[in-house]
Amino acid sequence: MKKLFSVLITIIICSVFSISSAQSNLGFGLKGGINVAYQSTPGEGLNVNVENIMRFHGGAYLNYFFLDNIAIQPELLVSGKGSKWDDPYFDTKDLLTYIDLPILIRYQPVKLLNIHAGPQFGYLISAVQDDLSGDEKMDIKDWYNNADIGLVFGAEANLPFNINLTVRYILGLSEVTNDVEYIEPWKNNFIQVSIGYRIKGR
Secondary structure (H helix, E strand, O other): OOHHHHHHHHHHHHHHHHHHHHHHEEEEEHHHHHEEEEEEEEEEEEOOOEEEOOOOEEEEEEEEEEEOOOEEEEEEEEEEEEEEEEOOOOOOEEEEEEEEEEEEEEEEEEEEEEEEEEEEEEEEEEEEEEEEOOOHHHHHOHHEEOEEEEEEEEEEEOOOEEEEEEEEEEEOOOOHHHHHHHHOOOEEEEEEEEEEEEOOOO
8 A cells, every 4th residue: 555655646746747837727735624534334233333523634635627627636635534433342432544645536617616526545544542431542553454445526615715615525435444353344434524725726
């Protein structure tokens, strides 16, 4: 997964240089906001109760309009995920932090609005379990896979003063928990709400 991230980031950097001569089609900016995170599990409804939690995200984006109203938009975000869950033995939160790389196709039919979709690749950088009953924290990175793959669906308002407001749903495609004996496979799903600042472009 580290090699995949290195390749993807290299491609993005090379793309920036290759399109520098067409700067009128190039844009970039900063963004941040909240994730309403939830983990789906086959055990839910049997003996595991899962609830969503609020985490944060932040990073930068780049877009290039190769047609008048269609662009490719990669982003690089630090993103919090996880869930609150309980069963007969535990009442806890799994707090996960990823580096996420969405690669989106953006369609902008009008100046003030765009819709976008595409794959998202995540790499786990930390995983902590917060025991709500005993107020203890434990490193659980070994319980989770490094990779997290999802599918992004979103809409964005491009407002005056270079402000963007974005709402997305990210559907988890890959099982993020590993084959630890007492953990059933879980997937990361979340709603993401962001505010951004357009440094250049649309």
